[in-house]
Amino acid sequence: MTKRQSLVFCALLSTSIATLPRAVAVAEGGTGAMSQYLVEAKYADQAWSAMAQKPQNRLELLRPVVERLGGKIESFWFSFGEYDAFVVIDLPDNVSAQALQIAGAAGNGFKVLKTTPLLTIAEAMEAMKKAGELRSSAAYGKARQELAPLEAPSK
Structure with missing residues (x-):
């Protein structure tokens, strides 16, 4: 090997x-360096009407848009349920992801468009480690004490 x-x-x-x-x-x-995002989409009624009249490969329509942002589509699925489509996209940064979100939401094709950053297992483990270190810090203890709701006085 x-x-x-x-x-x-x-x-x-x-x-x-x-x-x-x-x-x-x-x-x-x-x-x-690329970050991954899960895009969940619920198409508007007029979008479904247009696709029923003229079926379209939405993956091929989306691909050049994502590539223009320096990204790549990892996977695309249609589904039924709460969302109509799920797409995993690689993009260079959060600004590019937000630009895609804004451009998509600005059109009339979606009832709902939701973008969620994804973490690798290694990134999640690093975040867990940092959270543990943070929780044991004096700064966290002080902030927690200051932000805690006031206890009701004893009778």
Whole structure:
């Protein structure tokens, strides 16, 4: 097994398919600088009407928009339930993600458009560690004490 194959195998063991490209980039010594976002969309009635009259591959319509922001679509699913579509997108930064959100919301095609930043397992573990360190700090203790609701006086 080559070194690259070993790194890719380790990345596969430690991450989900949605985060694999970034995990492989990090494993190979890169920064994995792209951030991933989950976009949940509920189409407006007029959008469904248009798709029923003229079926469209929404993935192919969205791809150049995301690429214009320097991003890449990892996966796209239609669904039924609360949301009509789920898309996992790699984008360079939060500003690009917010630009996509604003542009999408400004149109008439969606009833709901929700974008959620995604964390790799490693990022979540780092956040948990930082949270533990923060909770044991004097600054956190003081803030918690100051922000705690006043106790009712004893009778």
